Amino acid sequence: MTGRVPDPAGRCVDATAARLVAAAFAAIRDVYVPERHQIAAAVLTGDDRVHLGVHLDAMVGRAAACAESGALSAARLATSAPPVAIAAVRYPKPTEPALARIVPPCGLCRELLIDHGGPDLQVVVDADGQGRLVAASGLLVHKYVGTKWTRTTP
Ligand SMILES: [Zn+2]
Structure with a gap:
């Protein structure tokens, strides 16, 4: 299956977005199992490390x-540096077109991301076919x- 699906990092407009999307894509491509593991996420922490x-x-x-949530957990275990950006990629089922999608966080994850990364955490979203970084606070305006x-930011 490797090689069938193009890396969506090529659709990103900025280097950080492309770096995270490429990492998430490689991870899910390697462990994809239909119905069990369909999405991987990559978190960039303030010490310039990526966690999956x-x-x-x-x-x-x-x-x-x-x-x-898995990526945030892995990041916390590896470093005390805060999460600063995240991307998630969904790998297509064998019956679907060969298109890996950059996926936005679900509502629960939006809460979790801001709780642990703060409102300025950057999230890669697909905007008209291009991967772009947006502030997490823009995805959850009334958190x-x-x-x-005692503190609302990490
Ligand atoms: Zn979620």
């Missing part, structure tokens, strides 16, 4: 874990702010 996570699907849907933590 993969989506874990589950027999019970709400037990599934998003690639973004939940509870009273559990």
Whole structure:
């Protein structure tokens, strides 16, 4: 299957977006299993390191874990430097057109990303076919702010 699907990093307009998309694409290309692992994420931390996570699907849907949370977890284990940017890539099923998609974070991950990366964390989104960095705060304009933590940024 390797080589069938082009790397979507070529559709990114900036070097950081391309770097993260390429890393996420390579990760999901290597571990893709239909219905089990369809998305990988790559997080860039402030020390210029990239950390990977993969989506874990589950027999019970709400037990599934998003690639973004796995990447954030891997980053935290590897460094104390904060996450500064993230990209996620969905690998196509064998029955679909050979197009890996840059996918935006789901609503839960938008909350999680801002909780751990702050509102300025950059997220790669597909805007009219091009991978672009946007601030996480722009994806979640009225983020939940509870009273559990004394600080709202990491
Ligand atoms: Zn998610």
